Amino acid sequence: FCHEAIRRASVAEGVLSVLAVLFSEERIAALYGRHRGASYEGVISFHTLVELMYSAVIEHKAVGSSAFQSARNTGKLSVSDQAAYGKIRRAQKSLSNALVCDSMEPLMEMFPEVVETRVPACFCEHNVFCIDGKKLKDVAKRLRETRGVAGRLLGGKALVALSVHEQLVVAMSSSLDGEANDGPLVPELLTQLHQWSPTNNIILADSQFCDLTTPRRILAEGSDFVMRYHPKVHFHANSDGVTAEGRDHRGRLYTDESGWLGKPHGKTSLRVRRITVKREDAPDLIIVTSLQDTKKFAACDVLDLYSLRWTIETAFQHVTEEFDLRHMIGSTAEATLFQFAISLVIYNVMRLIHAHVSQTHNISPEDLSVLKISRTAKKQIVALSVMVSAGEATDQIQSRKQTESQVAQMLSCLWDDDWLKAKKKNRTGKTTRKNQPVAPTPLSSKKRSGAHTSVFRAIIAYYKRKDV
Numbered sequence: 490f491c492h493e494a495i496r497r498a499s500v501a502e503g504v505l506s507v508l509a510v511l512f513s514e515e516r517i518a519a520l521y522g523r524h525r526g527a528s529y530e531g532v533i534s535f536h537t538l539v540e541l542m543y544s545a546v547i548e549h550k551a552v553g554s555s556a557f558q559s560a561r562n563t564g565k566l567s568v569s570d571q572a573a574y575g576k577i578r579r580a581q582k583s584l585s586n587a588l589v590c591d592s593m594e595p596l597m598e599m600f601p602e603v604v605e606t607r608v609p610a611c612f613c614e615h616n617v618f619c620i621d622g623k624k625l626k627d628v629a630k631r632l633r634e635t636r637g638v639a640g641r642l643l644g645g646k647a648l649v650a651l652s653v654h655e656q657l658v659v660a661m662s663s664s665l666d667g668e669a670n671d672g673p674l675v676p677e678l679l680t681q682l683h684q685w686s687p688t689n690n691i692i693l694a695d696s697q698f699c700d701l702t703t704p705r706r707i708l709a710e711g712s713d714f715v716m717r718y719h720p721k722v723h724f725h726a727n728s729d730g731v732t733a734e735g736r737d738h739r740g741r742l743y744t745d746e747s748g749w750l751g752k753p754h755g756k757t758s759l760r761v762r763r764i765t766v767k768r769e770d771a772p773d774l775i776i777v778t779s780l781q782d783t784k785k786f787a788a789c790d791v792l793d794l795y796s797l798r799w800t801i802e803t804a805f806q807h808v809t810e811e812f813d814l815r816h817m818i819g820s821t822a823e824a825t826l827f828q829f830a831i832s833l834v835i836y837n838v839m840r841l842i843h844a845h846v847s848q849t850h851n852i853s854p855e856d857l858s859v860l861k862i863s864r865t866a867k868k869q870i871v872a873l874s875v876m877v878s879a880g881e882a883t884d885q886i887q888s889r890k891q892t893e894s895q896v897a898q899m900l901s902c903l904w905d906d907d908w909l910k911a912k913k914k915n916r917t918g919k920t921t922r923k924n925q926p927v928a929p930t931p932l933s934s935k936k937r938s939g940a941h942t943s944v945f946r947a948i949i950a951y952y953k954r955k956d957v
Contacts, residue, residue, distance in 0.1 A: 491885055494876045501869035502886065503903055506896045507599065507838045509887045511592045512539050520591050526581040532568050533576050535584070541566070541573065542818070542831045548870050551813035551828070553577070559874070563881065577819045577827060582645065582663045585830035589661040590681045592834050596657065598893040599841060599900070601848045606654045607797060609790040616686045617653040617794065619693045619801040620678060622646060622671040625825040628817050628944055634951035635820070641941040643667025644817060644825025648674035649833070650682055651801045653693070656840050658804065658833045659685055665822040667943035675703050679710050691715060693798040699777065701750065701757045708779060715795050718775035724763055725749045737789040742767045745788040750777060764788045808832045811863045822945050839863045845900040846908065858910045865905055
């Protein structure tokens with residue numbers, strides 16, 4: 490019966506098979522040995538902790554106690570909820586970062602060799618990455634140190650890199666302080682990116698990274714950058730005053746000029762190219778880039794490339810809404826980062842299925858909804874856990890010891906008619922696909938205070954007051 494139930498829930502079988510490869514006991518044990526830091530394994534192994542977390546995220550709407558009880562019913566957990574929560578509370582951030590980065594090698598072995606991409610043709614030989622920070626919000630005030638703290642609590646802060654070609658999250662660096670700036674997290678993220686993709690990289694970034702430090706770090710790693718300009722750093726055009734003008738693919742007028750970011754010929758200044766798009770209904774869009782070859786990299790192509798930076802915002806929205814990131818399982822910064830890392834890996838699994846379905850059925854990725862794939866997977870996993878115990882289904886899938894190629898072959902056979910995006914009529918009456926991100930649903934209609942602090946700072950403040 491269990492075998493037949495798994496066969497009928499084909500999407501759930503595919504997701505659990507991929508997770509069995511990514512989170513195999515041998516792979517997780519090796520990862521734990523490299524990145525454990527001061528943590529230790531007792532009754533609950535790190536592999537068990539990972540299984541508990543992804544079960545909570547996919548199957549139990551990010552409710553830890555439900556996942557613990559389910560594991561206890563199948564004999565996988567023998568300790569109390571308090572002990573399990575404590576283990577999650579103390580998860581090292583180095584382990585969370587490694588879960589994302591180290592899962593990429595087996596994931597890419599299962600990824601289709603050729604994928605359709607929206608990147609302009611002149612950048613197809615480059616590895617294009619978006620980077621952006623993510624604050625983990627709405628942490629419950631369960632800790633003694635945070636009770637009575639005014640405002641909302643922030644968990645950790647993560648800086649994430651997403652590959653534009655594959656739409657996969659490939660690296661993550663983090664800070665325990667949710668109020669931390671993204672800048673100090675850049676070196677670790679670039680190191681991870683350089684290990685995964687040593688050459689030919691282009692980094693897309695928002696204006697917060699436009700200073701004289703982050704661009705130099707990107708160039709030092711042998712990469713190039715395309716980022717939005719911020720006026721905190723002065724741009725000095727070349728003295729020759731040569732400026733090219735034209736219109737981009739949307740018909741907007743732009744100017745293209747070369748110059749210096751910072752004082753001309755200064756020790757820390759950079760030679761850059763600035764592209765300015767004049768907009769009537771919004772502030773001008775100003776892009777700076779280290780790609781100086783105007784013949785190879787036309788200004789309109791650079792603008793089209795930068796517009797793809799929004800894909801990382803869409804990924805964050807998907808993870809937050811579909812994997813219940815508004816409900817934090819743990820009450821420390823370490824726990825929030827651990828939950829976020831697991832959610833990112835699960836997002837990558839959904840993207841993997843999306844890529845296989847798109848290629849096998851010859852459907853444009855723009856017409857296929859990764860959101861609907863995620864919802865189908867969650868429904869089938871929940872249904873499978875009702876028909877047979879979740880632990881029994883997981884154990885049977887893990888016992889197969891499937892290789893990456895076998896799992897990839899399984900994913901290529903998945904299909905559901907509901908996965909096509911709904912069509913929408915635009916103002917001209919023509920039917921188009923919906924490809925714009927949907928605004929997140931508000932948590933409550935009640936007006937909320939804008940005050941906030943991080944768990945990390947609240948704990949420090951608590952012990953400072955106690956010492957006094």
